[in-house]
Amino acid sequence: MAIGIPHFLTSLPRMEAGSAYPLGASYDGYGTNFAVFSAHATKMELCLFDPSGRHEVARFALPECTNEIWHGYLPGLHAGALYGYRAYGPYQPEQGHRFNPNKLLLDPYARQLQGQVRWSDMLYGYRYHSPRADLSFDHRDSAGVMPKGVVTDNSFNWHGDTHPDIAWDKTVIYETHLRGMTMRAEHIPMRRRGTFAALADPQIIAHLQRLGITAVELLPVHAFLQDRRLVNLGLTNYWGYNTLSFFAPEPRYLAEGSPNEMKQAVRQLHAAGIEVILDVVYNHTCEEGELGPTISFRGFDNASYYRLHPHNRRHHINDTGCGNTINMSHPRVIQMVMDSLRYWVQEFHVDGFRFDLGVTLGREHYGFDPGAGFFDALLQDPVLSRVKLISEPWDIGPGGYHVGNHPPGFAEWNDRFRDDVRSFWRGDAGKRGAVAARLLGSADLFNHHRRRSWASVNFVTAHDGFTLHDLVSYNRKDNTANGEDNRDGSNENHSRNWGEEGPTADPLIRATRERVKRAMLMTLMLSNGTPMLLGGDEFGRTQQGNNNPYCQDNELSWFDWSLAETEQGRALIDFTRRCIAARLATPTLRSTRFLAPALKILHGMPDISWFDETGSDMTQERWDFSEGRLLALRRIAAHPEAGAISASLLLLNAYSEDRSFVLPRPVMPWRVLLDAAEGHIHAGGQKGKQAERRPDNNMINVSAHSAVLLIADNVNI
Numbered sequence: 001m002a003i004g005i006p007h008f009l010t011s012l013p014r015m016e017a018g019s020a021y022p023l024g025a026s027y028d029g030y031g032t033n034f035a036v037f038s039a040h041a042t043k044m045e046l047c048l049f050d051p052s053g054r055h056e057v058a059r060f061a062l063p064e065c066t067n068e069i070w071h072g073y074l075p076g077l078h079a080g081a082l083y084g085y086r087a088y089g090p091y092q093p094e095q096g097h098r099f100n101p102n103k104l105l106l107d108p109y110a111r112q113l114q115g116q117v118r119w120s121d122m123l124y125g126y127r128y129h130s131p132r133a134d135l136s137f138d139h140r141d142s143a144g145v146m147p148k149g150v151v152t153d154n155s156f157n158w159h160g161d162t163h164p165d166i167a168w169d170k171t172v173i174y175e176t177h178l179r180g181m182t183m184r185a186e187h188i189p190m191r192r193r194g195t196f197a198a199l200a201d202p203q204i205i206a207h208l209q210r211l212g213i214t215a216v217e218l219l220p221v222h223a224f225l226q227d228r229r230l231v232n233l234g235l236t237n238y239w240g241y242n243t244l245s246f247f248a249p250e251p252r253y254l255a256e257g258s259p260n261e262m263k264q265a266v267r268q269l270h271a272a273g274i275e276v277i278l279d280v281v282y283n284h285t286c287e288e289g290e291l292g293p294t295i296s297f298r299g300f301d302n303a304s305y306y307r308l309h310p311h312n313r314r315h316h317i318n319d320t321g322c323g324n325t326i327n328m329s330h331p332r333v334i335q336m337v338m339d340s341l342r343y344w345v346q347e348f349h350v351d352g353f354r355f356d357l358g359v360t361l362g363r364e365h366y367g368f369d370p371g372a373g374f375f376d377a378l379l380q381d382p383v384l385s386r387v388k389l390i391s392e393p394w395d396i397g398p399g400g401y402h403v404g405n406h407p408p409g410f411a412e413w414n415d416r417f418r419d420d421v422r423s424f425w426r427g428d429a430g431k432r433g434a435v436a437a438r439l440l441g442s443a444d445l446f447n448h449h450r451r452r453s454w455a456s457v458n459f460v461t462a463h464d465g466f467t468l469h470d471l472v473s474y475n476r477k478d479n480t481a482n483g484e485d486n487r488d489g490s491n492e493n494h495s496r497n498w499g500e501e502g503p504t505a506d507p508l509i510r511a512t513r514e515r516v517k518r519a520m521l522m523t524l525m526l527s528n529g530t531p532m533l534l535g536g537d538e539f540g541r542t543q544q545g546n547n548n549p550y551c552q553d554n555e556l557s558w559f560d561w562s563l564a565e566t567e568q569g570r571a572l573i574d575f576t577r578r579c580i581a582a583r584l585a586t587p588t589l590r591s592t593r594f595l596a597p598a599l600k601i602l603h604g605m606p607d608i609s610w611f612d613e614t615g616s617d618m619t620q621e622r623w624d625f626s627e628g629r630l631l632a633l634r635r636i637a638a639h640p641e642a643g644a645i646s647a648s649l650l651l652l653n654a655y656s657e658d659r660s661f662v663l664p665r666p667v668m669p670w671r672v673l674l675d676a677a678e679g680h681i682h683a684g685g686q687k688g689k690q691a692e693r694r695p696d697n698n699m700i701n702v703s704a705h706s707a708v709l710l711i712a713d714n715v716n717i
Contacts, residue, residue, distance in 0.1 A: 015046070018073030020066040023339065024109025024247070025083065025151045031075035032151050036085060036107060037068060037332045038301040040097055043088035044070040047104060053082050053115045053148045068332070079153035082114055083107070084146065087300050091125070093134050096303035096313035098294065100125040103142045106245065106296040108336060110149030111343075112259055113248045118145040119228045123293040134290050134314070146295070147244075154347050156260050161267045163351055164275050166214045168411070168454035168530060169590045171388075172580050173277065174213040175462055176535030177239070178221060178253055183558040195255040200265040205272045211538060211573070212580035215275040215388070217354055219463055221262070222278075223248040225286035225295070233483045236553035239463065241356060242286040242322070244295070246340040259348075266349050275351035277388060278344060282326060282337045283360035283395065289316045289323035304330050307363075319360050319397025328361050328374045337361075337374065342383050352388025357395040358412075359402050367399055370407045379409045390457055404445030410455065411530055414442055417458045421523050422471065422494035424654055425516055425705065430626040431654075436610065439633055439650070441528035443594040452592040456529035460520045461537055466547045468520065468537035471495045472513040473502055478545035481552060489548030502545060512705060514568065518575050518676035519652075519707045525579040526589050526650055526674075526709060535559070538576040539569035575674075582673050586711060588635035588648040595635065605645070609634045615662035629654035630702075632661060639714065649710040653702040663698045668712040670695055677703035 018033045026033045034046055044065075048058040062072040084106060089099030103125055106113070121128035122140045130136035182188060182198035192198050199216075208216065220240035227237050240250065254261050266276050285305075287298045297305040307317040307325040316324040327333050344350045355361055362372040379385050393403045393412045406412050420434040437444050441453030461468050466477075475497045479489045498516070499509045517540075524531050535541075536559045543549050549557045563569045583589045595608040610618040611632040622628060631652045638645050647668055653659045663670060672693040695710070702708050 013075055015060040015063055015072040015074055017064045018071045020064075020069035020071045023069065023336070024107060024111065025149060027077075027079045027151050027153055031073055032077040032081065033071065033073045034062065034083075035069050035071040036062075036109070036300065037304075037336075038070060038087055038089070039068045039304050039332070040301050041070065041087045041089040041099060043101075045086040045088075045101070046072065046074075047084050047086060047143070048077075049082040049084070049143075049148050051080075051082065054144065056143055059086075077151065079151050081151040082148040083151065084143065084148055085300070091137055093290065093314045094312075096308045098125050098134075098298050098302040100137065100294060100299060102139050103294045103299050104146045105294070105299040106147060107149045108245070108296055108300065109247050109339070110245050111152040111154070111247050112150035113147045113223050113245060113251055114150050115147040116251070117147060117225055117244070117293075117295065119231055120145045123295065125294040125299065142294075149248075152259070156263050156347075158263070158267065158349065161270055161349060163349065164214070164270055164273050165351075166273075166275055168388075168452070169592045170584055171214050171275075171454070171530050172212060172525075172583070173215045173217050173457070173530065173532040174208060174211070174535055175217045175219075175279075175459075175532055177219045177463065177557070179553070180238070180558045181535055184555070184561055185559075186561070192255045195253050196249075196262045196265040197255040200268040205268060205274070208274055209272055211533075211577050212584060213274060213533070215277050215351065216269065217277040217279060217390075217532070219279050220281055220356075221250055221253055222246055222280065223250045224281075227286075228293075230551050233551075235483060235551040237551065238553040238557060239550040241281050241550070243281045243284075244286050246280075246282065246336065247343055263348055270349065275388070276349075277352040277354055277390070278350050279354045279356060280341075281356045282328075282340070283355075283357040284320040284322040284324050284326060287324060289318060290314055292323055305333060310365075317397075319363065319395050319400065320357055321396045325360060325363075325397075328372065329364055331373075334374050334377055338377055338381065338384070341378075342381070345383055345387055350387070352390065354390040354392065354413075356392055358391030358393055358406065358410075359395040359400050360397070361391075362402075362406070363395075363397065368402055368405075370405055375407050375410075379407060385409065404442070404448075408449045408451050411457050412446075412455060413462075413532075414438075414445065414456045414458055414529065416445065417442060417456065417527070417529070418460055418462075419494055421460055421520060424629075424652075425520055425523070426494055426496045427629065427654055427656065427705075428494075432625075432628045432631055433623050435523070435652070436631060436633070439523070439527045440595055440608065441591075443596075447594040453528040453594055454530045454592055457532055458524055458527050458529040459532040459534070460524050461534040462532070463534065464548070465490065466493055466495055466545075467534060467541050467543055468517055469513075469540045469542045470545055470547070471520075472516050473497055473504075473542070474545040475501060476545070477547040479548050481546060481556065482548060483551075489546075493547060514572070515676055515703065516705045517572065519705060521576055521579050522650075522674055522676055522707045522709065523652075525583045526648075528589075528591055528595070531583070533576070538573050539564035540572055578674060582709065582711075586646075586648055586673075588637045588646060588711075591635070591637075605636050607636050609636075609664065611664045613659055613661045615664040630659055630661070632664065634664060644714045644716050646714060647712045649712075651700070651702050651708045651710070653704065653706055655704060657704050658701055659704075660699055660701050663695055663700065663710075667698060668715050670710040670712050672700070672708060673711050674707075674709040675703075676706040676708070
């Protein structure tokens with residue numbers, strides 16, 4: 001070789017046979033075992049690099065292949081070594097094979113990465129500008145523009161760490177972007193912002209605790225690729241839904257470069273009683289379609305890792321909209337995903353997963369199947385079946401919408417809740433019955449196979465779409481910053497600006513917007529199911545009307561924490577906190593059962609009852625009245641041993657004027673716990689505990705675009 005061999009390689013013996021299990025690079029204190037899957041390769045080479053990652057210093061052919069696992073063991077190779085692979089085999093795109101040993105491949109099981117993809121035509125297995133496209137073949141070595149895997153030592157002192165193990169009915173999820181949440185947190189040193197070290201910051205954790213959050217759901221933290229198209233536009237893959245490695249944390253999220261920083265953050269959150277849920281992307285990889293780069297999976301075994309068109313295996317099936325679809329019908333692919341999930345639970349102590357485009361993971365060759373092999377494997381696994389499992393229950397493939405159709409054991413994002421709640425509070429006609437169904441856990445979607453109401457993950461806003469503040473400030477999206485002529489992102493947001501597009505100085509419009517935000521927060525937190533709050537909504541975060549800022553790694557997406565210090569921001573934080581506290585303290589607001597008016601409890605009272613503003617039972621005629629925008633929901637919990645009940649009464653007014661509600665019989669000692677029309681200043685003009693308020697003459701006024709929650713505790717009927 002033209003370069004010197006580093007000292008750690010000078011005494012390496014020949015590669016030994018090693019073991020086919022576990023896959024990846026496994027350091028045992030004496031040496032490292034390497035194992036990688038490929039069903040169609042004819043030869044597999046391990047390449048070692050100097051500490052800079054720029055120079056290949058040794059190459060070994062893996063000496064054994066057992067059950068399609070190529071493996072070998074190098075005595076004396078220690079943690080910290082950098083490596084990659086070269087896979088030999090047929091280059092026959094028409095048959096689905098795209099082997100090219102000139103392309104350095106990242107181990108699918110790499111636990112840590114050094115370096116990053118540097119975009120170059122050399123990354124493609126074919127000549128990028130050839131008129132024959134991917135039917136041509138490229139002979140250039142891509143090692144110089146590829147990241148390298150790092151052999152890791154996974155030891156970490158977890159002493160004292162315990163999973164919070166929050167019951168589903170007491171779970172309140174806070175969906176957030178690790179980087180965006182902390183990039184403008186001025187009390188955190190700049191080099192730590194946007195990393196796991198910042199997430200572990202005591203002030204960040206204290207904010208979550210004050211709100212009453214029990215789980216943070218982090219947008220993807222697996223290592224991901226910066227798309228070439230975005231790089232050329234001067235933009236960034238900010239959200240991270242473009243996985244490069246299913247086992248390695250994103251290097252940018254590690255302030256000092258060590259995966260242990262993520263473990264430290266998880267331990268700190270656990271100490272605060274907060275669970276960690278990872279948003280994971282196993283439905284596709286960053287390698288795009290057949291014209292994409294050869295970085296890992298495509299080069300190891302394109303025909304095994306990806307779903308290919310059965311009549312033309314040159315082309316990838318694209319059920320994800322990202323160019324390729326992971327082949328979850330292949331046992332080794334299922335194994336890889338299962339190994340990855342267990343790795344994050346066992347080595348990083350995470351508490352659950354939200355599966356991006358979860359329908360794709362349940363696709364067999366004939367379409368989506370709730371009994372698909374991956375779901376079966378996951379739900380019987382003694383480790384994974386015990387953590388929180390949440391699916392995004394759709395993809396863009398044929399028959400791709402499956403809200404409510406996942407197997408028991410899963411919770412699911414419920415976009416019907418989002419759309420119906422938004423539409424009701426916007427003032428749309430004919431939405432009273434729909435919002436009633438959402439308040440009770442969407443039994444129409446989830447009440448089967450003995451599922452519980454927590455299976456419905458309720459949300460009004462999420463990373464994909466408007467923030468809560470923008471939802472009441474914009475009638476139309478403004479995504480021009482994304483460089484796609486405002487064509488990207490949904491055109492139907494069920495939003496309303498209440499009189500003026502965007503920011504306004506009009507005090508009446510501002511007051512209406514705040515009232516509607518509070519009404520939607522109440523609806524979210526007081527509905528059966530599992531509530532999910534979008535990070536920053538609690539203090540009015542805005543994306544200036546952009547409903548798809550996936551490529552905006554800048555102040556458009558980053559949390560502006562100064563908003564939390566304004567009077568309006570502090571008021572909204574306080575109201576959000578009180579909504580969550582009411583939910584957690586009031587059993588009638590978080591029942592895991594699907595409630596029904598026919599179920600009688602103590603003294604013959606049903607556990608739920610619906611009323612109109614006159615205190616009369618809702619009739620079919622009233623439900624069918626399309627202009628009805630008033631609704632009262634009473635929920636009852638019995639205490640048979642005391643001969644008493646506790647009750648809650650939620651009153652909704654989506655009209656543009658105040659309305660009075662007659663409270664239903666029997667008369668109870670109701671007191672107001674929450675009122676979406678109240679401001680930050682309480683009784684006597686003082687900030688602080690709200691003065692207790694009770695209805696007058698069994699009637700109560702509910703302001704326009706507002707909601708009121710009343711409760712009655714331990715009532716003897």
